[in-house]
Amino acid sequence: MGVKKILIxxxxxxxxxxxxxxxxALSMVGHTVHAVCPNKKAxxxxxxxxxxxxxxxxxxxxxxxxxxxxxxxxxxxxxxxDALVIPGGRAPEYIRLNxxxxxxxxxxxxxxxxxxxxxxxxxLLVAAGILxxxxxxxxxxxxxxxxxxxxxxxxxxxxKAHVDGKLVTAPGWPAHPDxxxxxxxxxGTKIKL
Numbered sequence: 319m320g321v322k323k324i325l326i327x328x329x330x331x332x333x334x335x336x337x338x339x340x341x342x343a344l345s346m347v348g349h350t351v352h353a354v355c356p357n358k359k360a361x362x363x364x365x366x367x368x369x370x371x372x373x374x375x376x377x378x379x380x381x382x383x384x385x386x387x388x389x390x391x392x393x394x395x396x397x398x399x400d401a402l403v404i405p406g407g408r409a410p411e412y413i414r415l416n417x418x419x420x421x422x423x424x425x426x427x428x429x430x431x432x433x434x435x436x437x438x439x440x441x442l443l444v445a446a447g448i449l450x451x452x453x454x455x456x457x458x459x460x461x462x463x464x465x466x467x468x469x470x471x472x473x474x475x476x477x478k479a480h481v482d483g484k485l486v487t488a489p490g491w492p493a494h495p496d497x498x499x500x501x502x503x504x505x506g507t508k509i510k511l
Contacts, residue, residue, distance in 0.1 A: 322400040322505055326353040327419060327442070329409030334366035334382030335491040336405035336436050341385075343498050344403070347507055352389035352399075355409075356416045359390035367407050369437075369490070371476070376459070377490075391418075396425040401505060406437025406457060406490070414445035424448060432484045434501040440464060440487065454487040455480040 324344055328337050337353065344351045355364050366382030396402075402423065404410065413419050423446035426433050435443055440456030441463065443449050449469030455478075456464060461471040472480045472487075479488040479497035484504055488497035502509070 320506070321348055321350060322507070323350045323398065324352070324401045324403060325394065325396065325399040325422070326351060326403045326405065327409075327413065327422065328353055328355045328364050328385065328387070328405060329413040330355070330365045331367045331408040332364055332385070332405050333407030333437060333491065334368045334385070335494070336407060336439075337364075337366060337385050338383070339491070339494050340403050340405065340434070340498060340501075343494075347502065347509060349505075349507070351403075352394060353385070353387050354389045354391040354394055355387055356391050356413055356419060358387055359392070360388055362387055364409070369407065371490075371492075377457075396422040397429075399426075399431070401432040401501075402426040402434070403501075404433070404435040404439035404442050406435075406439045408438070410438045410441040414442050420446050430484060432486065432501065432504045434486045434497065434504075436488045436493065436497060437490045443467075443485075444469075452485060453480065453482045454485060455489050456487060457489055 363384040369377040427448035437457045444467040449467045464471045477492040
């Protein structure tokens with residue numbers, strides 16, 4: 319298997335489950351996971367939001383936990399990581415305005431390294447210009463952006479994930495079991511029961 323070094327790009331109001339669950343699950347299987355946020359350092363926190371599907375026209379939003387970052391954004395280099403995780407929530411909407419964030423996402427794509435994106439994380443993929451000719455899933459409201467970026471949106475059930483090469487995407491946190499299992503397959507991680 320080999321331990322992989324995985325980077326998570328977060329920001330304030332990242333979706334609570336979509337940052338916490340991959341951080342814990344990928345660490346649990348033995349990978350090294352660093353969670354960073356632009357303009358913050360290790361030991362600082364990002365606020366999270368819990369998004370839920372309660373029958374309204376769109377998801378609801380409630381305050382989540384404070385998530386502690388374990389690496390400093392200014393000190394990390396994308397080249398040092400084997401894979402990237404992009405959680406959703408509101409963070410992708412504004413961290414995509416950071417040039418270093420965009421260059422990081424582009425690095426993982428150009429180097430053909432695994433990328434796992436969920437929910438609104440696709441907004442970072444769009445901003446980085448890496449979806450041309452690719453298929454991906456995301457929260458359904460991101461479909462128009464994906465199409466404008468030359469990608470093809472794939473509508474999968476809320477609890478399923480989609481794989482295109484080394485890009486693993488899902489519409490939201492109900493897909494965590496499928497999304498993380500598919501990401502582990504792309505990483506080459508073997509779990510023996």
